[in-house]
Amino acid sequence: MQGLMMDYPLTMERILEHANRLYPRKRITTVLPDGNVHRYTWADVHSRSKRLASALGGLGIEPGDRVGTFAWNNYQHLELYFAVPCSGAVCHTLNIRLSPDQLAYIIGHAEDKAIFVESTLLPRFEAVAARLSRCPRIVLFNGEPGIRTALSDTCCYEDLIAGGSDTFEWPVIGEDAAMGLCYTSGTTGEPRGALYSHRSMFLHTLGVNQSNAVGIVESDVVMPVVPQFHAMAWGLPYACAAAGAELVLPGPHLNPGALARTIAKEGVSIPAGVPTIWTGLYEELKVNPRDISCIRALIVGGAAMPRSLIEAYETELDVPVVHAWGMTELSPLGTVSRLQRHHRALPDADKWDVKARQGVPICGVDMRIVDDSGNEAPWDGRSMGEIQVRGPWVIESYYRQDPAPDHFTADGWFRTGDVGAMSPDGFLTITDRTRDLIKSGGEWISSVALENTLMGHPAVTEAAVIAVSDAKWTERPLAIAVRSPGAVPVTVEALRAHLASVYPKYWVPDKIVFVAQIPKTSVGKLDKKVIRRQYAEGQFD
Ligand code: AMP
DSSP states (O other): OOOOOOOOOOOHHHHHHHHHHHOTTOEEEEEOTTSOEEEEEHHHHHHHHHHHHHHHGGGTOOTTOEEEEEOOBSHHHHHHHHHHHHTTOEEEEOOTTSOHHHHHHHHHHHTOSEEEEEGGGHHHHHHHHTTOSSOOEEEEESOOTTOOOSOSSEEEHHHHHHTSOTTOOOOOOOTTSEEEEEEEOOSSSSOEEEEEEHHHHHHHHHHHTSTTTTOOOTTOEEEEOSOTTSGGGGGHHHHHHHHTOEEEEOBTOOSHHHHHHHHHHHTOSEEEEOHHHHHHHHHHHHHSOOOOTTOSOEEEOSSOOOHHHHHIIIIISOOOEEEEEEOGGGSSEEEEEOOOGGGTTSOHHHHHHHHHSOBEEOTTOEEEEEOTTSOBOOSSSSOOEEEEEESTTSOSSOTTSOOOTTTBOTTSOEEEEEEEEEOTTSOEEEEEESSOOEEETTEEEOHHHHHHHHHTSTTEEEEEEEEEEETTTEEEEEEEEEEOTTSOOOOHHHHHHHHHTTSOGGGSOSEEEEOSOOOBOTTSOBOHHHHHHHHHTTTTO
């Protein structure tokens, strides 16, 4: 027997309409590139998003077309988060930190029809455009009047909005239509796209706002420090609209001093970012103390939050830390670590151990641990295996890629590539990654790509790159290399310059060590386990 309830499409326009109707005066604050502050309301987001959506047709954008964004966190980017999907197109956030070659590949793969570029990032984007076989339509915003560019097909965001209509009727969109696209780096091969649907993002929004998860409420002031170009800013803009909360968007001002000022001045109750950001903020506050008692939950994810930092925030600064795990492929939220009733009696030291775990799957995410022989591992806190997940906001296949068995199981689970264990009370602890990507300052660095480029140097025969822990960036790459016999001996500086000519600066290993040989597995692959052990034993010091 079928239920007799309405078939109500779960689309992003419902969330924006809700924010406009119920919370029209709640504020959105943006720190502009020049340091000034721009303030407006959810009602303004609504009317300007309608104008923008109505004007997209004039750019030749049709339902299903991909519309790129190349921007920091700001109110225009927020408008694009709503206007693009609510018009039926797909909001494709481009990671501004990738190299021009990587970005050119992604734009070509996504076939972006137009790209909205923040003017302060124009020089960076021009380097990308030079590599495109066909440059999409470019819309510039946040710039000085009369900004000059070599790009041919450009127009100005405010002109576009001025030509739109705020009485525009949203088109009817099916809940399964695509709404957003984010690429994530792979260990091997090219970056892969996670294509979210209206339904998946709507349900993810409700998931984020579960009280066991982030649980944003109307009285919150939320600051996503996590970039809007990374996993839809963890879905926080949508969760804020759904809850009627206020948003603070820090623009390009991500240094610890600026963040501390913004938190204190704007009364931020939920800031969210990667551990590197919170390491910097903690150090800043030790030197320049500020009243940050407005914070009720410091959300940290994207990489493991060190236990010592959790303890420092909780005991020295009296700031509650909420540690979460997720992936671009999960929209991104998967687990959240919050103390439960049975933890109350624990001594503080044990509480920090609980918080340092990645946490409990939120309702909507099924999780299992699968060992090397393909069997499900027990939740005993010790048995390790690959973390596999499924749920309504978990990826089913990558954009324009056949579902390969190394990402998806035959019985319908997504293979995260993370390795971990589950405790009997359902807390996930991540112990490793099956892939050897390096996560530095919240951004991926591919060890395989670095190795290939190092080995592409004529004076290097072999190279391996591993992640080593770093107090500031969580992880940094360390390279070991074998010099080619007979070649003119290459210096570390020359190799670093070689890498810097191909990759962004933050990819370049701080340390490159020359060795006589690199450990290999029985099948001749680089044995990273052994290399890591050698590093831990101080062999590369
Ligand atoms: P991304 O898709 O860029 O968000 O990266 C997802 C990956 O980041 C996961 O597969 C994990 O390897 C890592 N990650 C995310 N959150 C955490 C966390 N809290 N602790 C450890 N690793 C994490």
